[in-house]
Amino acid sequence: MTTFVLVSGGYTGGWIWRDVAAGLRAAGAEAHPVTLTGTGERRHLGGPGTDLETHIEDLTQVLDHLDAPDVVLVGYCYGIYPAVGAADRRPGRVARLVYLDSPMPQDGYSMLDQVRERMPEGATRERVLTQARHAEDGWRIPAPTREEWREWGNLAGVTPQALDRIVRLASPQPLGPLDQKLRLTGAAADLPVTGVFCTEGGSMDIATLEALVASGMPLVQRLAAPANGFFDIATGHWPMISTPDELTDVLLRSAAGEGHRLTAPATSGTR
Template sequence: MATYVLVHGGGHGGWCYQPVARLLRAAGHEVHAPTLTGVGERSHLASPTVDLELHIQDVVAVLHYEDLRDVILVGHSYGGMVITGVADRAADRVGRLVYLDAANPVNGQSLLDVAGPIIEATRPHGQVVDGVELVLLPAPGAGAFYGVTDPADLAWMDDRLTGHPWRCFEQPLTLTNEEALWAIPQYHIVCTSTLATRDAELMETAHAAGRLWEIDTGHDLMITEPRAVADALHEVAAV
């Protein structure tokens, strides 16, 4: 049995992993899908203090208080920023890192550095609410921005997507334990549509090591192709 901690991306919450989590649990695995502060069911906690570092602390706390070890730590999209920071802070608790169509940052980079044009494009459509600049604001059919096309999935997302504090996207990632961090095996599950935009050397290295899976679907692949994602995560656990 493996232990998975699934970290969501911007504007989402742990809810987005429900289809994948059901499949992993049915196979006997332990699954945690925490929601980061200020989004999802924790959107009422949005404040000017919510940033990348706080989100890293959110997940480090889950590992500590649930006493989780040898975790398969998965991050989707912005969640790639978070899991990299978590593995830096709690390397002794992380057995594998999985980047699920995610940002692949290095020390000193923000999400703006990693995916600038896409992220910058969201800012003009945001708004300040109670002193917090929020982007990725929900709207009918907003799931289409994440590559979701099924009407039922879009309706499900309409009820759950929330705005995301902009500060999270512009704060640089600070790494202090890089030797231990980069010793953790890394795996990549990517969408065909985003593969060409990724670091070619990183992808080639992952492919050569048998640590790259490609799924031909939209960016929210945990919603659009949960079976394919769960199968890939099963394979990661079996390595």
């Protein structure tokens, strides 16, 4: 039986996985949606000391308390940062790491570091950084309003009723987890990886990644390893809400080792 641990992104909680978790269980898998400290129904447990290590520990405890030896760990959006951190601390408990419409966290960088250094100049970048600078009480970022979700949330495929639910359940986001640098030992560097790209309004898809690999860009070369697979989903940034059946199928196929394979650039040497 495959066991999935589903890690939410910012402002949300385990509630976003309701339909996907039900689909995975109906297919015979175990599904464990996780709400990180200070978000969702655990928002009251957050505080000025809530940081990335707090969220990594949340996931480490989940992995330690599951009977399953091999977990498919799914990190969505910001949730990939604690997911990568937990995999680094418990590599023997994780069979595959799934990057669901998420960045690629790097050792020594916080999420905000990567926004500052790698996100193109523009309104989205400035909004993220401005919100972080004006966090309430110096430690929490208010949840977006309905208008902000519509403007910034990449809601392609999300119905008005589903948006009502997002607005109702969204929680403030602790700043510490976004601002603390990720520290990795490299223990999980060789774990199989699946990347899932949401292509409506997104900046990345399989074709773009293939071009980056072919260019020789060092950051992405390891993604061409034979065990790694990739999927495109034609929806916005909320596939667990907009296309839950398709995402469920993609996650099951990921666990089975399926997905598009990348080709590493040819190398030449001298004799």
